[in-house]
Amino acid sequence: MDDFVCKTPPKTVEQWIQQEETPEHCPPCLLQPLGDMYVGVLEEAGAQPQIDTLQREWKSDSILTKARALDKIKDEVGEPIKKQLIALDCAAQSFRRTET
Numbered sequence: 001m002d003d004f005v006c007k008t009p010p011k012t013v014e015q016w017i018q019q020e021e022t023p024e025h026c027p028p029c030l031l032q033p034l035g036d037m038y039v040g041v042l043e044e045a046g047a048q049p050q051i052d053t054l055q056r057e058w059k060s061d062s063i064l065t066k067a068r069a070l071d072k073i074k075d076e077v078g079e080p081i082k083k084q085l086i087a088l089d090c091a092a093q094s095f096r097r098t099e100t
Contacts, residue, residue, distance in 0.1 A: 006086075006087060006090035006091075006094070007094070008090075009090075010086060010089040010090040010093045011089075011093065012067075012071045013031075013034070013067040013068075013070040013071050013089060014064060014067040014068050014071055016067070016089070016092075016093050017031060017063055017064065017067040018064075023097070024096045024097050024098070025095070025096055025097070026097070027092075027093075028063050030092045030095060031063055031066055031067065033092070034070065034088060034089070034092045035054065035058060035066065035070065037088045038054060038070060038073065038085060038088065039051060039054060041081060041084045041085060041088065042054070042073070042077075042081070045077070045081045047077055047081065049076075050073045050076055050077060053069060053072070053073065054069055054070070054073060057069035070085075070089075073085065074086065
């Protein structure tokens with residue numbers, strides 16, 4: 001992930017998750033992997049309160065609830081962690097599935 005360069009600023013996860021799905025781009029499909037990557041960054045940072053929040057909100061059936069939790073966490077952490085999380089958002093939002 002260190003070599004990934006975000007070409008356009010990402011939307012909030014809530015805005016992104018509400019985009020129309022296409023064969024190449026499925027925001028709801030990428031929400032779980034994005035959440036897992038958030039947990040990895042938060043674990044490295046020792047941000048247990050945010051991990052607890054994420055785990056609690058992840059029990060919801062609502063993808064909007066989950067997306068809002070990810071956005072809220074970015075507001076709660078320090079700038080270095082926030083930058084990492086925004087880079088994850090950008091990577092997820094830039095991802096396009098291709099047929100092989």
